[in-house]
Amino acid sequence: MSSFVRWVRQSTFLRETGITFLSIALAFGVGCIILWVAGYSIPAVFANLWKGAFGNRLSIGQTLTKATPIILTSLSFLVAFRSGLFNIGAEGQMYVGAIAAAVVAAQLHLPAVLHAIVSLAAGGLAGAFWGWIPGYLKARRGVNEFVTTMMLSYVAIGLTDFLVAPRGPLHDPKYMANQTARIDLTAMLPRIMKPTQVSWAIVVAGIAVLLVWYYLFRTPSGYELRAVGQSPTAADYGGVRIRRKLILALSLAGVLAGLAGAGEVLGTHFRFVDGFSPGYGWDGIAGGLIARAHPVGAIFAALLMGALRAGGMQVQRSGAAPGDIAAVLQGLVIFFIIAPTLVRMLFRWRRRRAE
Amino acid sequence: MSIWELLGDIFTIHLVLATLRLATPIALIALGETYSERVGIINVGVEGTAVLGGLVSALVAFYTGSPWIALIAAVLAGGLAGGLHALWCIRFRANHVVSGIGINILVAGLALFITSAVWGWRGTSSYSDTLN
Numbered sequence: 001m002s003s004f005v006r007w008v009r010q011s012t013f014l015r016e017t018g019i020t021f022l023s024i025a026l027a028f029g030v031g032c033i034i035l036w037v038a039g040y041s042i043p044a045v046f047a048n049l050w051k052g053a054f055g056n057r058l059s060i061g062q063t064l065t066k067a068t069p070i071i072l073t074s075l076s077f078l079v080a081f082r083s084g085l086f087n088i089g090a091e092g093q094m095y096v097g098a099i100a101a102a103v104v105a106a107q108l109h110l111p112a113v114l115h116a117i118v119s120l121a122a123g124g125l126a127g128a129f130w131g132w133i134p135g136y137l138k139a140r141r142g143v144n145e146f147v148t149t150m151m152l153s154y155v156a157i158g159l160t161d162f163l164v165a166p167r168g169p170l171h172d173p174k175y176m177a178n179q180t181a182r183i184d185l186t187a188m189l190p191r192i193m194k195p196t197q198v199s200w201a202i203v204v205a206g207i208a209v210l211l212v213w214y215y216l217f218r219t220p221s222g223y224e225l226r227a228v229g230q231s232p233t234a235a236d237y238g239g240v241r242i243r244r245k246l247i248l249a250l251s252l253a254g255v256l257a258g259l260a261g262a263g264e265v266l267g268t269h270f271r272f273v274d275g276f277s278p279g280y281g282w283d284g285i286a287g288g289l290i291a292r293a294h295p296v297g298a299i300f301a302a303l304l305m306g307a308l309r310a311g312g313m314q315v316q317r318s319g320a321a322p323g324d325i326a327a328v329l330q331g332l333v334i335f336f337i338i339a340p341t342l343v344r345m346l347f348r349w350r351r352r353r354a355e
Numbered sequence: 356m357s358i359w360e361l362l363g364d365i366f367t368i369h370l371v372l373a374t375l376r377l378a379t380p381i382a383l384i385a386l387g388e389t390y391s392e393r394v395g396i397i398n399v400g401v402e403g404t405a406v407l408g409g410l411v412s413a414l415v416a417f418y419t420g421s422p423w424i425a426l427i428a429a430v431l432a433g434g435l436a437g438g439l440h441a442l443w444c445i446r447f448r449a450n451h452v453v454s455g456i457g458i459n460i461l462v463a464g465l466a467l468f469i470t471s472a473v474w475g476w477r478g479t480s481s482y483s484d485t486l487n
Contacts, residue, residue, distance in 0.1 A: 034465075034468075038468075038469075038472045040472075086452055088456075146399075146452065282460070285456055286460060289453060321468075321472070322467070322468050322471035322472055322477070324464055324467035324468040324471060324477065325464075325468055326464075327460070327463065327464030327467060327468070328461065328464040328465055328468050329464075330460060330464060331457060331460040331461025331462070331463070331464045331465070332461060334453075334456070334457040334460055334461070335443070335454075335457045335458075335461060338443070338449040338450060338453045338454060338457060339443055339447035339448075339449045339454075340447075341446075341447040341448050341449075342447045
């Protein structure tokens with residue numbers, strides 16, 4: 001029993017989780033103050049937020065559908081983050097992955113399961129290429145990856161917009177809308193929670209979480225990647241080829257974001273629709289931070305983001321307050337989560353070890 | 356039409372004026388970022404700081420009708436956002452880039468929330484004709 005008490009007192013896991021939950025609680029507290037100042041009913045807003053996110057089968061489906069790509073974009077952010085890089089470009093990598101998956105899924109004709117896997121792989125590869133460019137520029141030319149990943153996002157969004165616009169090469173002439181042709185039945189990821197849009201994409205995201213966890217914490221290559229992030233000079237001394245690791249980290253980040261886009265095409269929309277993402281790539285930045293750069297945490301962070309998005313829509317519909325309160329809450333959560341020192345100070349938690 | 360006429364059509368006085376108008380906010384933001392970089396703190400949150408300034412000036416101008424009070428309020432709001440960033444980076448030892456991203460996401464949400472709460476349109480304030 002005493003060993004259990006000691007474990008509770010000393011566990012970094014419990015302490016980190018506790019700080020995370022307190023940060024989220026603080027953010028919601030400040031959100032309440034904003035609602036109160038603006039003159040909205042706090043109970044009505046939170047009741048609708050809950051109803052829209054977890055109230056019934058349909059809203060749970062909404063939350064899971066929105067959480068699926070955010071799991072993958074959060075992983076994309078945190079893999080790069082672990083190597084000391086900022087991948088702000090998950091949004092663009094996602095668009096590139098989505099259009100590649102849509103082309104392969106509509107133009108190739110393969111047997112059922114194989115077609116879906118090949119399409120997913122195409123999305124991942126396209127995303128990898130979009131992540132490799134800033135990785136190469138960073139490693140070989142010292143270009144700030146923060147700027148290149150973000151700018152390449154706008155390139156990707158503009159490029160895909162051009163490809164699917166009327167008279168663009170991939171535009172589906174049957175409709176006026178900016179979108180590609182519908183993908184083959186064989187490439188679709190089956191829906192698993194009808195009538196909601198939850199599909200096998202969420203299983204793909206779950207497998208990605210396990211693989212990223214295994215890679216980062218159980219393989220030599222993942223260990224080296226984390227070493228580069230924690231201390232490049234020490235890693236260099238230890239014989240790690242830093243430049244290769246940086247390129248690898250951003251390429252992997254691209255693969256994960258590309259899979260997010262492919263999952264949206266193959267499981268949710270069944271075609272590439274221009275502007276299909278309401279900002280899942282940017283949510284991944286928040287998700288990766290809330291997860292404290294841990295792959296398993298990404299699941300819970302993405303669920304929180306997905307729930308806020310789904311709940312925000314219900315708040316808007318109900319008229320209790322503008323639905324954008326969800327975005328405000330999201331920003332507040334980030335703000336408190338990145339300052340663990342603040343939470344420790346507020347709750348008078350002593351630091352047990354010098355960090 | 357000769358090439359010179361074509362170029363004359365492109366490079367008009369209006370182009371110069373439009374360039375100056377569009378360069379003004381960028382110049383001011385770059386100047387602010389320079390201060391931050393000089394003391395060794397990266398401030399990615401300048402985008403959010405600028406949006407906050409715009410939001411606050413629209414709000415204050417809407418309620419007071421005075422562009423000068425609105426300008427002062429916007430400057431104070433920008434200082435507040437910068438102070439928040441400084442507090443987070445220096446006192447709470449948060450990562451500079453991450454804190455800046457936090458400001459951007461928070462202000463983007465606040466701008467949508469406040470504009471729809473006050474004026475009823477998502478992301479647009481109403482036109483104030485006292486400011487002409």
